[in-house]
Amino acid sequence: MEQLIVGRYGEIGLKGANRGVFERALLREVQRRLPAGGRAELRGGQLVVRVPPEAATAAAEELTRVFGLVAVVEAVAVPLDVEAVTAAAVDLGRRAAAQGARSFKIAARRAFKGFPLTSPQLNARLGAAVAAATGLAVDVHQPDLVLSVEVRAEAVYLHGPALAGPGGLPVGTSGRAVLLLSGGIDSPVAGYLAAKRGLRTAAVYFHAFPFTGDRTKEKVIDLCRALSRYLGPVRLWVVPFTPVQLAIRDRCPEAYATLITRRMMLRVAEGICRRERAGALVTGDSLGQVASQTLEALAAVGEVAELPLLRPLVGLDKEEIIALARRIGTYEISIRPYEDCCSVFAPRHPRTRPARADVRAAEAPLPVAELVAEALAGAERIVIPGPGPAAGG
Ligand code: ATP
Ligand code: MG
Numbered sequence: 001m002e003q004l005i006v007g008r009y010g011e012i013g014l015k016g017a018n019r020g021v022f023e024r025a026l027l028r029e030v031q032r033r034l035p036a037g038g039r040a041e042l043r044g045g046q047l048v049v050r051v052p053p054e055a056a057t058a059a060a061e062e063l064t065r066v067f068g069l070v071a072v073v074e075a076v077a078v079p080l081d082v083e084a085v086t087a088a089a090v091d092l093g094r095r096a097a098a099q100g101a102r103s104f105k106i107a108a109r110r111a112f113k114g115f116p117l118t119s120p121q122l123n124a125r126l127g128a129a130v131a132a133a134t135g136l137a138v139d140v141h142q143p144d145l146v147l148s149v150e151v152r153a154e155a156v157y158l159h160g161p162a163l164a165g166p167g168g169l170p171v172g173t174s175g176r177a178v179l180l181l182s183g184g185i186d187s188p189v190a191g192y193l194a195a196k197r198g199l200r201t202a203a204v205y206f207h208a209f210p211f212t213g214d215r216t217k218e219k220v221i222d223l224c225r226a227l228s229r230y231l232g233p234v235r236l237w238v239v240p241f242t243p244v245q246l247a248i249r250d251r252c253p254e255a256y257a258t259l260i261t262r263r264m265m266l267r268v269a270e271g272i273c274r275r276e277r278a279g280a281l282v283t284g285d286s287l288g289q290v291a292s293q294t295l296e297a298l299a300a301v302g303e304v305a306e307l308p309l310l311r312p313l314v315g316l317d318k319e320e321i322i323a324l325a326r327r328i329g330t331y332e333i334s335i336r337p338y339e340d341c342c343s344v345f346a347p348r349h350p351r352t353r354p355a356r357a358d359v360r361a362a363e364a365p366l367p368v369a370e371l372v373a374e375a376l377a378g379a380e381r382i383v384i385p386g387p388g389p390a391a392g393g
Contacts, residue, residue, distance in 0.1 A: 001078050001088060005060045006159065007047030008071040018173075025170035025198075026068045029232060032388040033062045044152065060163060062387065065230045067196050068173075069165030073148075077155040080115055085122075085156050086129045089147060092158055093130040096145040103139035104130060108149040115151045122149055166196060171232055174198030176278040177310065178269055181205050181236070183219045183338045186313055187284030188227055188330035189321050193312035194282040195231045202276045203227075203234055204269050204379075206241035208344065216338040224384045226329045233386035237272050240378040241265075244371050245345050254347045256362035259354055261345065262301040263363065264371065266309070271376040273307055285311045286321075296353040303356060 009026060023042050030040045030047060038051040038059060047069065051059045056074055063072045076092070078084040093104060108122035117125060126149060127138050136145070150157040179191040181203040195201045205220045217238060224234045244264050252260050269281055287293055302309050313321060325331035351358070 001076050001084070002050065002155075003053040003056050004075045004077050004157070005049040005051065005056060005063060006073045006075045006157065007049065007063055007066070007069045007165065008073075008162075009045075009047060009068050010070045022068065022170060022173055025173045026066070028172075029066050029068070029170050030063060032232065032386075033059070033066065035059060035389055043154075064163045064165055065387070066170070067166055067168040067198070067230065068170040070167050071162040072165050073159045073162045075157050075159035077157050080112070080151070080156055082117060082125070085149065085158070086126060088156075088158050089126045089130050089149065090133045092147055092160055093134040093136055093145070096147075096160060097134045097136055101136060101144035103137045103143045104145040104147055105138060105140045105143040106130070106147050106149060108151070110151040112151050112153040114153070115156075122151070166230065168196035169198030171195055171198065172200040175280070176200045176202070176276055177280040177282050178237075178273045178276055178278045179203045179282040180265060180269055180284070181220055181223060182284070183216050183223070183334065183336075184284065185325050185331065185334040186286065186321060188223045188334060189316075189325050189328070190282055190284040190310075190312045191227055192230060192324070192328050192330075194280075194310055195227075197312075199280065199282070201227075201231055201234070201282065202237065202272070202278065204237040204239060204272045206239050206244075206265055206268070208241045208245045211242065211245065211344045212338070215336075219333060219336055219338055221382060221384070222333045223330055224382075226333060228384045228386040230328065231386065234384040235276070236382045236384060237275075238380045238382060239268055239272075239375050241375060244268075244375060247366055247371060249345060251365040253362045255349055255351050256354065256359055257345055257347045258350050259297060259300055259359050260363050260366065263304045263359075264366075264368070264375075266301065266305045267368065267372045268375045268379075270305060270307060271372060272379070278307075280308045280310050281305055282310045282312065284313055286313045286316070286318075294352050296355075297351075300354045300356050300359040 027040055035055045040049045060072050060074050076088050078088045106123045106126045108119045110119045131138055148159050174197055177194050177199040179201050181187045191201050203224055207217055224236045228234045248257050248260050
């Protein structure tokens with residue numbers, strides 16, 4: 001008998017030539033999360049992972065954060081032998097009973113027709129054996145435990161309930177992106193969603209010290225740490241932004257300050273994209289939440305970007321964003337009190353429907369190229385190692 005973890009990745013991304021890319025990336029992301037002695041392979045359209053038995057439950061939980069997997073199940077593999085299968089089923093039934101299960105059903109599937117018992121025969125035979133040995137009741141409608149038995153050519157796999165995976169595509173299969181990460185609720189969720197679609201994601205945070213304190217920087221580092229459980233290693237660029245903020249305050253009309261600030265952020269972020277060889281920018285913008293998120297404002301800001309500007313939150317309501325933030329573990333970090341550099345410098349009467357030409361005119365007194373170059377020159381790179389034994393668990 002062998003302890004396994006089986007990961008299901010469904011059909012997404014498996015079309016034609018992409019299949020190999022998808023599978024190699026999935027294996028890489030799984031492998032880096034396994035404890036010592038763990039080994040992952042792909043077999044029959046499934047991910048099969050072997051880990052030391054005592055590490056299996058923790059490893060299965062870890063794999064629920066690998067993009068590309070839709071389900072993760074702890075399983076045992078036994079030889080194609082009725083007695084061995086029965087013993088393994090009884091063992092799983094006992095474990096479930098010890099954890100409080102009271103009813104079960106067997107869900108057998110004979111994919112390999114060389115096995116002597118049909119699926120209905122297996123259901124009957126194993127059902128009777130497990131009921132007799134454990135006292136669990138058979139309930140085919142609403143059982144506490146569905147004990148799946150899958151007969152394949154190489155082995156019979158038995159497993160209990162599946163844990164949900166995050167779905168999506170393995171990180172890296174869609175290329176690279178740079179996330180504009182503030183200390184707020186939205187941008188971490190945007191980074192999660194971008195990575196979910198296969199983007200290897202680095203982050204950039206604009207730090208206007210001392211208007212925003214170092215506690216805010218710590219917060220952003222903690223957000224990266226939380227995200228790295230899903231994203232893998234995260235490179236965070238901390239960009240000194242005070243000179244830009246002060247120049248805007250001193251030289252540009254106040255009503256346009258936020259818009260110009262955002263334009264400067266995008267320009268610097270594109271410089272970070274070049275360093276990261278990234279092909280897209282990601283922001284936590286939504287639509288209609290605040291003054292800076294009208295279509296006119298998005299247009300007046302977005303026009304400075306040459307790379308695609310992705311806004312994954314556009315389809316989500318605030319409640320949905322918060323629910324997702326809670327689920328991925330960023331919400332509790334985001335709601336810590338902090339100063340937002342943009343609220344420190346926020347105009348009293350911002351333009352909500354700016355004309356692009358007016359924004360350009362308002363920005364004209366600014367030495368854009370020098371400020372961008374200076375900000376990039378001062379950028380500090382912090383590497384968050386991400387999940388895996390090398391990172392200390
Ligand atoms: P968040 O909750 O992510 O702060 P928000 O809804 O508060 O977003 P804004 O504050 O208007 O919206 O910011 C819009 C987007 O601009 C953010 O989601 C983020 O991508 C980017 N951004 C804002 N401030 C910063 C910053 N200091 N550093 C990096 N990115 C920033
Ligand atoms: Mg914000």
